[in-house]
Amino acid sequence: MMTAMELQQRGDLLTLDNMSTTEILQLLGEAEQFATGYEWTANxxxxxxxxxxxxxxxxRYSFEVAxxxxxLHVLSFSEESxxxxxxxxxxxTVKTFESIGANVLVIRHPENEYYEQIKDHLSIPIVNGGDGSGHxxxxxxxxxxxxxxxxxxxxxxxxVITGDLRHSRVARSNAAALTRLGANVKVAGPIDWMEGYTHLYEHVDFDTYLPQADVVMLLRIQHERHDQSMSYSKEExxxxxxxxxxxxSHLKQHAIILHPGPVNRGVELADELVEGKHSRIFKQMKxxxxxxxAVMKRAILNQSL
Structure with missing residues (x-):
């Protein structure tokens, strides 16, 4: 079985849990360079x-654009065909793509930790594009x-991260990494959506905590993963x-609003706030x-070592 270090050296990015804060900050530094005009071309x-x-x-499409x-030569897989x-x-499936010459696999899959069943059978890196409600x-x-x-x-x-944390791979990845980087992470929303979080992060009343927040991270309600007992109407x-x-109106002047998308306007946040002064939602997309x-460069260069 490959160790976390061996996977790192191969260029895999499965979770942030096995990356040190130094490595995370280095990757963010590389991304910032790309954001400000740095150019690099792969073999x-x-x-x-x-x-x-x-x-x-x-x-999917930001990976493809990147x-x-x-x-890079890009192969786009369609499960339906x-x-x-x-x-x-x-x-x-993944061995097929390795055999025909793929150097890196970017995979999104509905099963948590899908990569555990394939990572030791590949010689090329996996970049996790999202696994179930995992990472x-x-x-x-x-x-x-x-x-x-x-x-x-x-x-x-x-x-403060609020919403459907129980089913959110975004929340899980963010809460752990941001805490390690020194942020004070709180969670808010329906208490029955907090499974796996309340023993790690303080559950706060959203209205009470908002005036203290520098960053408000909203999550989509994942109705497709809920049973009937966990559902709310949009209005409620x-x-x-x-x-x-x-x-x-109670936010700090400098506070920012984040949302991983897709946004349910009028549910997680008011329609007018999606492009409001506090929103950085489209900046996130950019x-x-x-x-x-940065992630693809890392994976490609590690294959060249």
Whole structure:
């Protein structure tokens, strides 16, 4: 079985949990360079395969834009038209792409830790584009890049993550990494959506904590992962837990609003706030390309060692 260090050396990015804070900050530094105009071109023979077994807009296409701007040859996998429909296993699918010449695999999959069943059978790196309700390392990196650009540091920042934490791979990746980088992370929202968090992070009343927050990170309600007992109507959720115009008025002048998308306007936050003065939602999307350039460069260069 490959060790975390061996996976790092190969160029895999499965979670941020096995990366030191120094390594995270180095990757953010590389991403910031890309965000401010740095250019790097991969070997013209390098091939990357994007295997998305779940729907995606921002993650899939920002990876593709990043890859093409780096000069990579991009293979885009469609489950619906693949041999998965004939019963092909995940292992055989990824081994196929390795065999035909892919240098890196970017994978999004509905199963938590899907990579555990394939990582030891490959000689090329895996970049995790999201696994079930497990981890989403590149989303976390682009969120952190956006925060770093705004504040210059993570130390001492008050960050509240609110919404459907139980099912959120974004929340899981962010909460752990931001805490290690020195931020004060709190969680808010329905208490029955906090499974796995309340023993690690303080659960606060959203209205009470908002005036203290530097960063308000909102999460999409993942209705597709809920049973009926965990559902709220859109109106009820917004009234109780959403960032309304009234709640927004209590934010600090410098506070920023983040959301990984897709945004349910009028549910997690008021429609007017998506592009309001506190919002950095579209900046996050832009930063996604820079972060994914940095991640792809790391994976390609590690293959050249």
């Amino acid at each position: 013209q023979q390098a091939v990357v395969a994007n295997l998305f077994f779940e729907p995606s807009t921002r993650t 890859q093409k701007l780096l000069g 693949s041999s998965v429909q004939k019963g092909e296993s995940l292992l055989d 989403h390392p590149t989303q976390s990196l682009l969120d952190m890049l956006t925060i770093q650009q705004e504040f210059g540091t993570f130390a001492g920042l008050n960050i 959720y917004h009234r109780q837990y959403g960032l309304s115009l009234a709640r927004e 930063n996604g390309v820079a972060v994914r350039k």
